[in-house]
Amino acid sequence: MEGLQSLPTLLRLYIYGLHGYFVEVTFTALWDLIAVGNFRLQGCSSIWSLAIYGSCGLALEKLSKKLRDKNVPIYFRALIYVMLIYLWEYTSGTLLRLISACPWDYEEFRYNVSGLITLEYAPFWLVTGILTERIIMGRLEQLRWVGVGNKKNLEPQSTLSSSSSANGFASTNGLIKMKRTD
Template identity: 50%
Template sequence: MLRAERSDAGCQVLGPLLRLYVYGLHGYFVEVMFTAGWEFAVSNNWKLPGCSSVWSLAIYGISGLAMEQIHSACHRSGVPLLARGVAYLAWVYLWEFSTGLLLRHFGACPWDYTAFDYNIHGLITLEYAPLWFFIALVQEKLVLAHLQRLRWTSGEQAAPTNGSVHKHKPS
């Protein structure tokens, strides 16, 4: 069940299952947009047919939770940005290779990098390293950081956006 967990300030932090869901949807969306953009760049296809696999929801969701742990460990240790990017890149390749190997065992791996020059068993390609590095840092700065700060509040606790309070009187 998706739920939030109580924090010290009376607000509720988003629970791991809800964060898993958001990371999964975010990754799925980015992959569909990337494949649509790739199709346009390669084939000039204005239909922009993006695609993914339902497996990607779990793959990206779990990866997002793991990246939270990597981020926390790096933050506590004062690891600089570029080194964090390398740590995320290592995680991405390990996770993509592992999940691809597992899915391939069941005939369900939706990706195949064998056409790339620097592929490893068709499950990962080193040619995507700059892209994965960049995406991982964007994930840290935009998605991970903001998702960890989100809190559930009741209507009474939410601060108005323009500094004024609007109350509706029942008629």
């Protein structure tokens, strides 16, 4: 279809960053609830996490496509995702330590590496890798961006079923369409 393209890299970076940030805040809130009974459910994170999760999401996306193209089984892909996540966490933590800005320290964990990663989190990273591939990447691959510079691309196309909503957007078989306001 003319005018349709996959979501821009910066938008995918943003989505992965926000998703990771949300998951981290939720995880730390639930961890606090379970570990110390804190019912306030106040999670925490760092603004650095947006860039870390965003860039790691893009790396996982590229790696996932290559592995799926080679028909690598999901259980093996998940293990590779864990290794990539650990590499990303260790590298970003090392770089942030250079400017005294690393927001995490796993020194109190038994199986930590330089306080930057902890092997105790492997099950969480395994589940995160699988869910990211199956849910987040799967949905982002289905979305298409409709070019807004061409008025022709903004009109409903006869080959697609279209439904407008009151908020000014139109949903067309999972495609993102923006209604011009000028």
